[in-house]
Amino acid sequence: MKRRLLLSLLASLPLVPARAAAPAALEAATLHPVLTDLARQVGGDRVSVTGLVPPGGDIHHFSPTTSDVRRLSKARVILAAGKHMENYLDKLRSNLSPQQQIIEVGRTIPSLKIEAGDGSLFLCCPEHAQGAIDPHWWNSIDNMQRAARVVATAFTEADPAGKDIYKANAAAFSNRLASLKKWAKSEFAGIPANRRKIATAHLALSYFAKEYGFRLVPVQGLNHNVAPSSPELLKAVETIRSQAVPAVFPEQGVNAKYLTQLSRETGVRVGGELVADGNGTGPLATFEASFAHNVRTITAALKP
Numbered sequence: 001m002k003r004r005l006l007l008s009l010l011a012s013l014p015l016v017p018a019r020a021a022a023p024a025a026l027e028a029a030t031l032h033p034v035l036t037d038l039a040r041q042v043g044g045d046r047v048s049v050t051g052l053v054p055p056g057g058d059i060h061h062f063s064p065t066t067s068d069v070r071r072l073s074k075a076r077v078i079l080a081a082g083k084h085m086e087n088y089l090d091k092l093r094s095n096l097s098p099q100q101q102i103i104e105v106g107r108t109i110p111s112l113k114i115e116a117g118d119g120s121l122f123l124c125c126p127e128h129a130q131g132a133i134d135p136h137w138w139n140s141i142d143n144m145q146r147a148a149r150v151v152a153t154a155f156t157e158a159d160p161a162g163k164d165i166y167k168a169n170a171a172a173f174s175n176r177l178a179s180l181k182k183w184a185k186s187e188f189a190g191i192p193a194n195r196r197k198i199a200t201a202h203l204a205l206s207y208f209a210k211e212y213g214f215r216l217v218p219v220q221g222l223n224h225n226v227a228p229s230s231p232e233l234l235k236a237v238e239t240i241r242s243q244a245v246p247a248v249f250p251e252q253g254v255n256a257k258y259l260t261q262l263s264r265e266t267g268v269r270v271g272g273e274l275v276a277d278g279n280g281t282g283p284l285a286t287f288e289a290s291f292a293h294n295v296r297t298i299t300a301a302l303k304p
Contacts, residue, residue: 024048026159029075031086032059034138034278035105035151037286039079041173042151046162050075056253056281063088069095076158079151082106083135103154105147106137112206138278140207141181144287145174180288181211184295188212191302198298199240199248199268201259204276208294217245219262233258237265247271247301252280271301 028043029050030036036051043049050071053062059081064072069092072078078096080086082104093102111133137143152170156163188196198205199217209216219236240248240262248263249271250256256270263270274297280290 025162026076026155027074028077028079028155029072030079031062031064032079032081032278033057033280033285034287035079035081035147038105038144038147038151038173042148042166042169043155044165044169046159046165047155053279055285056279058253059085059277059279062086064092072096072100076100077154078102079154080104081135081138083109083111083133083137085135101154101158103150105150106135106143108150109137109143109146111137112210134203134206136204136276136278137207138287139205139276139291140211141177141184141291142211143207145177148173148177176288180291184212184291187295187299190304191299192304194244195246195302195304197243197245197302199245199259199262200274200276201249201251201254201256202276204251205274214298217243217248219248219259233261233265236262240266240268249274249297249301251276252284253277269301272297274298 024043024045024047026043026047027050028039028047029052030039031052033051033053033055036049036053039047039049052064052068052071053059076099078092078100080089080102083106085106086092089102089104096102113133138147148170152166155166159166193213196214197217198209198214199219201219203216203218205214205216208214217240219240239245245266245268247269248259250259250273252273252275256273259270262268274294275284275290276294278287278290280286280293284290284293
């Protein structure tokens, strides 16, 4: 009886429509997966983020299509990595409205130039590497903290009412990164100086190497899509042997055939896959997860 009465009362109550979620105050788009994550960290619920390059996408060969440009139509702020990573920016700007702004997040972050005398080894095409800027600035905790401030400023300029939110979110993200850096240093503490050598398929970890005291051995120079010639392969084998490189590391999404061949020739172990281009997939799709993965992978291969 009581139950029937309760149901009758509930049925007589006026229907209240569900409250729709408030629309985001700002529309943003990104041209790099690591910036998609960063924009969401800084923007929170206040920013709707559209990432043109999906997790695992090839950042070196991406170029916006006509449909991509249409997807950008609502974005007030478009985040690019900068440092010549996106060679299509001038063309893209010509297709945007005056209200839209492209922010090259890496522009104000100090650049590392590829120099033969910087302690790194160049086993393939050093003539191409000499003097070039390494565009992979995100492989550094310090740089990602700088980038968070850049993004917070860009969002604030487009949406001044959200200033305190963007500032607080950037600070919270930066604090987590500080803890991540402290943990990374403690993990690397057990790797002796003579084993702090990272051999990879292309030169993408210069900022990481500088921050944590490693020496790079990029066995295919800057371009992991170009197979080395026989003389270059022989030189790589000789150098890896003479420098006592402990391990070679393939990269997620990149064919490891060349490094596997090097391993057979030299007897050097093949370590786990690294996420070097900031385009991890699945559980490694965020910067924090991919960075921690790289630390664990390098430590596992190089720690005696």
